[in-house]
Amino acid sequence: MESESKQSMMFGDVEVIRVVEWQEAFAPARTLVPQSGAEVWKSNEDWLAPDHWEPDSDRAVVALQTWVLRSGGRTVLVDTGVGNGRERPGSPRFHHWQGDFLGGLARAGVRPQDVDVVVNTHIHGDHVGWNTAGAEAGWEPTFPNAQYLVPAADDFHFGPDNAYGNGLREDDRLIYEDSVAPVHRAGQSVLWDGAHRIDEHLTLESAPGHTPGSSVLRLASGGDRAVFVGDLLHSPVQILDPSCNSCFCLDADRAAASRRRILERAATEKELLIPAHFGGSGAVEVRREGGGFALGAWAAYGTEGA
Template identity: 80%
Template sequence: MSEQSMQSITLGDVEVIRVVEWQGAFLPARALVPDSPAELWRENEDWLAPGHWEPESDRAVAALQTWVLRSGGRTVLVDTAVGNGRERPDSPAFHHWQGDFLGRLALAGVRPQDVDVVVNTHIHSDHVGWNTTDEAGQWVPTFPNAQYLLPAADDFHYGPKNAYGNGAREDDRLIYQDSIEPVHRTGQAVLWDGAHRIDAHLTLESAPGHTPGSSVLRLESGGDRAVFVGDLLHSPVQILAPSCNSCFCLDPAQAASSRRRVLERAADLRELVIPAHFGGAGAVEVRRAGEGFALERWAAY
């Protein structure tokens, strides 16, 4: 495991702070992105290694991280990592996870009571875990003053009205119970669908496929643009081969369509692409290359 210190950039009037909870070798490369050819990784080893791929072990490098946005006088968190002490029997890497996420937020100058908005790009365990903390044996919202923005389609899919995704994994039921239901109980959950404007600089948009409610967050301020794409991308090889999905995508065809649409706009508008799990620099500009895309330059923190 490797760790990184706080990193930040300013886009227009918005400060973007990267808070890395963990970074290291994750799944075998083609277990994470099953349709990606082995030669695609080998031909791009010079820049994939070491931040995105370990050639020796053939394992993809991933990060668990949160993006802190200071926008319009408010503090916004984009995704909340894994969370401590969770029952995740289907996900051994996250089962009973223990990390110092709140300590790392503090290093970035963020106390739980300072957070105004929490964005969950989708409802997966490594995006909603720190929504809540264990207080005397009960899960309560970690950020007592925050509004939690949840994609309505995911809330329905994983919530009890849809029988936890029509018989999906046991983890899905547990995730909803310990990380989503508590913010509903306190009235802090806000469900949205289609699009949702947070402020003058930030807008959420649906990008389904990875999950039914998978979404992206667009930032536009001054002449700067960025798009936080959640799990539309797990590895940079998916920029080179956008038809290749991760092993976690529930609707592969829809996920590939959303990925291509978001990358096309990012290339045309010169948006900085900020995925949830990229290691290395963590954010990149893309350009069109024939029928696909290529990497232009990595973010300069």
């Protein structure tokens, strides 16, 4: 599904624009979140369907999307999707993918040359793909004026020094070579670890487990708070049970610990939770309930015609 209108929210002085490239049923629910039981999906069908779950096929619905932040006079992208024309033999759905990512950005009023900062929350293929473009002439940074913020732990793990993720997946080598290495060669990358402040409103923090360098981006402006959590969450059922990892988490224990920590803080500080792949409105409040968590209100956007 392509974004047909501009979906935006204001957090103090920061505008957040959602750019959706694709949204549909992706994988069997308990393939995506293996530890989740059938009962949690069925008992929450009234709000999981149709935006997060397709009951008839028992498939989880996910979105492929990027968040555009306008903060302090600069334009910041949070993750860059799959990228067009990539060799991804291990991911048939996205092998030689052709999407309208740049068209979606244009409809949101963003040209490649306008982007000042690109945040890769982690190095997975659906988060770094549009870092680069131009396969025919050789991959080059899509955003010529941008600084690319890349988690150092992921760069090591997925890069040549660690033999492309210990050589477990051929796709990891391809992803690094076409979507990360060209940014390094262009001198546009910044590796960071622990925490990295982008500006007075935006701070990156490590939240390892999904990958070694998985990170979240915290937004604080005025009294408003939000946290972009990348792949810390793939489905809302993981809010109900933070011990449930996705099938893509490399370190289950660390991923669950990071998830619980970020949810605890979001509930305490009233941060709007903005995961990378939630369908529907894509962002939700979280609150404590008993010894765990429950979902609050979903995000409400101001919309403008495309």
